[in-house]
Amino acid sequence: MNEAAIEAHGIGRVFESRKGFLMQERVRTVALDGVELSVRPGELFGLLGPNGAGKTTLTKILSTLLLPTRGQAKVLGVDVARNPELVRPRIGLVLGGERGLYNRVSARENLRYFADLFGIPVERREPRIVEVLARVGLTDSADRRVEEFSRGMKQKLHLARGILHWPQVLFLDEPTIGLDPRSARETRKLVRGLVSDGVTIFLTTHYMFEAEELCHRIAVLGHGKIIATDTVAALRQLVGGDRTFEVEGYGFEDAELAQLRRLPGVSKIVSEEFGPRLRLTLRVRTREIVPEDIRGVLLNHAELSVRERGTSLEDVYLDLVEEGT
Ligand SMILES: Nc1ncnc2c1ncn2[C@@H]1O[C@H](COP(=O)(O)OP(=O)(O)OP(=O)(O)O)[C@@H](O)[C@H]1O
Ligand SMILES: [Mg+2]
Missing domain, CATH: 3.40.50.300 (P-loop containing nucleotide triphosphate hydrolases)
Incomplete structure (x- = not known):
């Protein structure tokens, strides 16, 4: 049937x-x-x-x-x-x-x-x-x-x-x-x-x-x-890829953000305040980028944290719902 x-x-x-x-x-x-x-x-x-x-x-x-x-x-x-x-x-x-x-x-x-x-x-x-x-x-x-x-x-x-x-x-x-x-x-x-x-x-x-x-x-x-x-896998691609990097530090320059955007496979960057710090969430489509590439762009930042995780369904959901509003 x-x-x-x-x-x-x-x-x-x-x-x-x-x-x-x-x-x-x-x-x-x-x-x-x-x-x-x-x-x-x-x-x-x-x-x-x-x-x-x-x-x-x-x-x-x-x-x-x-x-x-x-x-x-x-x-x-x-x-x-x-x-x-x-x-x-x-x-x-x-x-x-x-x-x-x-x-x-x-x-x-x-x-x-x-x-x-x-x-x-x-x-x-x-x-x-x-x-x-x-x-x-x-x-x-x-x-x-x-x-x-x-x-x-x-x-x-x-x-x-x-x-x-x-x-x-x-x-x-x-x-x-x-x-x-x-x-x-x-x-x-x-x-x-x-x-x-x-x-x-x-x-x-x-x-x-x-x-x-x-x-x-x-x-x-x-x-x-x-x-x-x-499927969840396809939705992850739809919102920009199945890899997500979370970068935290004390303030980032526009020029630095622009440089991050130009890294291969980066499809999206969202910036939000996270307590006294700023958190950037990067959605990445390809396997090419490693945390060192991101650190390389943000060399001048002390106490920088760069964390990689898989794009979760929650990320996908929030992206889709926000785009729909
Ligand atoms: N009997 C009703 N009379 C008037 N408005 C209603 C009625 N039932 C639902 N609505 C309205 O329709 C919309 C959709 O409601 P619905 O209950 O389907 O949402 P939902 O997605 O199930 O939400 P939730 O996640 O909170 O369960 C809401 O704006 C709600 O106020
Ligand atoms: Mg309901």
């Missing part, structure tokens, strides 16, 4: 609300403004973007929870706005938060309820519930009432619910938010396991290492539009 698992063309979403004295003032928020994307079957696709960029809105539209105000989206070849009832049984959604769970009953009873809702046959239901509770690490709390659960435990129960009915496509909106480091790691392992089972995953996160560790491809959303979509 060559068809995309998820595709969006020109997706826009405007929210109209009211505020102010007697709610007389109309506010129009453009949350999404022409989103284009395509996720391949079996792919783990990450969506990054600042707070308010529209990630949750897009996740809700793709998972049939919210209608777009323009554009078209398909999941597994089915139009999400026209045939949501055909999409829903085949997808899972984990939005997290406190809502959507029954607090007065146990985790197991919650999952029984959702299993019935998904139409899971009764004879498959109990073993499946045991299996998903184990996969999210809730076996020991299975029979406790959800109102006694911590935030992280609720998040795990949301995950269990999201995968209960063997969805082919899973939408995860910040799946590890509020989880302790070990639980977050277990969750990432679960996500990788689902990918090896062939599940297509659409994930949003603010944790750069998580996106870098998990995702095959990443899209960055800013002001309702996709700024870039690619």
Whole structure:
């Protein structure tokens, strides 16, 4: 099958609300403004973007929870706005938060309820519930009432619910938010396991290492539009290379900066104050430059520090988001 698992063309979403004295003032928020994307079957696709960029809105539209105000989206070849009832049984959604769970009953009873809702046959239901509770690490709390659960435990129960009915496509909106480091790691392992089972995953996160560790491809959303979509390696090249030098000292001359810019492979230099010192961040495309080349340009500086590191996804993200503003 060559068809995309998820595709969006020109997706826009405007929210109209009211505020102010007697709610007389109309506010129009453009949350999404022409989103284009395509996720391949079996792919783990990450969506990054600042707070308010529209990630949750897009996740809700793709998972049939919210209608777009323009554009078209398909999941597994089915139009999400026209045939949501055909999409829903085949997808899972984990939005997290406190809502959507029954607090007065146990985790197991919650999952029984959702299993019935998904139409899971009764004879498959109990073993499946045991299996998903184990996969999210809730076996020991299975029979406790959800109102006694911590935030992280609720998040795990949301995950269990999201995968209960063997969805082919899973939408995860910040799946590890509020989880302790070990639980977050277990969750990432679960996500990788689902990918090896062939599940297509659409994930949003603010944790750069998580996106870098998990995702095959990443899209960055800013002001309702996709700024870039690619593998992390390709995105590193897009923002100027996979090597980054951090140079710190007490003030640099314009002539020195110009000389640094002329070094082979230097694609970008950003200068920022770093306490009493100045920090230059150099993005470098080629293997040619070594720290001595940089020291060579900045010979007159005492207490100069030159450090090389790989360009991180955080660097990539910040560059892309800044360029998009
Ligand atoms: N129901 C709503 N009514 C009005 N405006 C809304 C509504 N839902 C979202 N918005 C607005 O749409 C924009 C996008 O919000 P969204 O929740 O999709 O962002 P996000 O990328 O998920 O942010 P975060 O990283 O904080 O979760 C924001 O400006 C938000 O205020
Ligand atoms: Mg969100």
